[in-house]
Amino acid sequence: MEWLIELGKGIGKFFLDPLLYFGVLYAIYLGYIRVKRERSNFHVRVQDGWFEARTYLSKGLLLGFVLSIVIFAVGFIIPLAFVLTVSAVTVLFALILKPSVLSPAYTLGVSFFLVMAIYLFQVNVPIFQESFNHIDSAVIPGVALLTGFLLLAEGILISRNAKQHTSPKLIRSKRGLNVGIHETKRLWMVPLLFLVPADALSLPFDFWPIVPVGDQSFTLLFIPYWIGFANQIRSLHPSHSLQIHGKKVFLLGILVSIVGAVGFWVELASIVGVSIAILGRLLISIRQYVRDNGQTYYFSKNQPGIVILDILPGTPADKMELKIGEVIKTVNGVHVQTEQEYYEALQLNRAYCKLEVIDDNGENRFVNRALYEGEHHELGIITFGMENQWKKDVS
Incomplete structure (x- = not known):
């Protein structure tokens, strides 16, 4: 009964989380600028303006459910201070209005090193200082593994969803001619269930599912985590290009997950795993950009028709x-x-x-x-x- 009560509270907190509704507004904005651009280029819009909002609310639900089960089965506990930091970093990155910076590699990676810096340099955090006082280590085991899991989810979402209904766009080529490309900008909401200690926010090294014992207090926290993605496709068919992109992100997620799992026993592995996530995700984007710029445009075929x-x-x-x-x-x-x-x-x-x-x-x-x-x-x-x-x- 106690578990059911706490689960109900966690679900209730999910619907009270401002990130859920801020994400809806962000997705509506993405739909608005897409429709405005399509009408400017072609005098017609392809998908309606609510397409991104529907995608945000629906396409990440199943993955979030699966990941929550895996996270709970693994049994590692995430400090509330880290959850708050991720939320703050997500909001700050969202203000840039570039969905690509909302990859788990960047939001979780930056949050990981930010929490480390706060702990090592004893930085005072207004309002939420009490949560940070309960962190007993600069390195949080499990963050690298969580980053790897979410990169796996990002790779799947890119391969299966981002490649669907990409948006046509006209740009100027280096020769000054109008050429066609495709663009995709997506925001997915992946609900994640975390076990967050309510009193002593230290991290145990017991990885099995935790149940309340004695005076131990806990909170089941359900958060609407964001995964963002943006890409312009120039030299390949949009579906094929995003299939390749998604596969690379998925493979990066496997590597980060393996290194992150070692982090439960070796702290340095957690740092290495998160660093691999940030640098690897950045490298995937740069290589794709360089490849596209070095080849001919896919929609400028040299054949009649x-x-x-x-x-x-x-x-x-x-x-x-x-x-x-x-x-x-x-x-x-x-x-x-x-x-x-x-x-x-x-x-x-x-x-x-x-x-x-x-x-x-x-x-x-x-x-x-x-x-x-x-x-x-x-x-x-x-x-x-x-x-x-x-x-x-x-x-």
């Missing part, structure tokens, strides 16, 4: 199962190379449409479908005809 930059959900193009990155070669039997030719060819038959497209493997395929009154007159394709763009730029 109209490159499909994106597809509006629920439109004829979506129902015809056209894919991002495919090239429209002919429309109703007419070869097209510019957006104007594409639109004119569509008007040749307003009741039926037949397209010849070139897929990612360079193979031709034909798709066709009857068109009905009220459906999108341009099939719902966001096109990117390079020849047409060049004509616009030089006119």
Whole structure:
């Protein structure tokens, strides 16, 4: 019964945590700036403005549940001072308005070293000093392992969710031409259940699940932890690029988890594990940026036709199962190379449409479908005809 009461309190504290609602506002902001940019570039938005908020509230729930079970089964206890520090660092990083800095490697890593500095230099923390007084070691065992676990979660979310519904964007190339890229900005809420001592906030070295014994007091704290991600994809298909990115983050999470587990016995391993997380996550982002800048743009293919930059959900193009990155070669039997030719060819038959497209493997395929009154007159394709763009730029 006592466990059920404490669990209920923990869930109650979850809904009282300002981070939960601050995250909703942050996700709404991400949706607002995306829709504003898409309308500026293409006069239409792809996903509605609430897409990021729905993603924030739903896509991290299962992972949070699984991680909470694992954390509880491992049995390590997180000091309340560290939880408060992570929350403060998360809010400060959120003010930068760049979701990429909200990776667990950065929020947990910075919090880890910040708590170490507060302990070693005896820094006074207003309001929350009592929580910091109960820390009995500069190195908190379990933080590196927790960072590794959350990097695993980030890798999964990037591979499975961030690659879905990326946003098209127009930028200027080094030659001054408009080129198409894809961008993704996500914020996921991963609810985590921690066992936090309510009186003596020291960390025991017994890793098995802890139950209340005698006069021992504890708190089950449910927190809405954030995982943020942002990426621009230029040289690869968006889905393929983010699959690679997510795999690298996942592998980094495995490495950090292994090193972090050793930290329960060797304090230096915890420091090494968190350092690997920060430097490794930074290196993954830098390598991806350098690779993209050194290669040609994926949506500037040198072949005749109209490159499909994106597809509006629920439109004829979506129902015809056209894919991002495919090239429209002919429309109703007419070869097209510019957006104007594409639109004119569509008007040749307003009741039926037949397209010849070139897929990612360079193979031709034909798709066709009857068109009905009220459906999108341009099939719902966001096109990117390079020849047409060049004509616009030089006119």
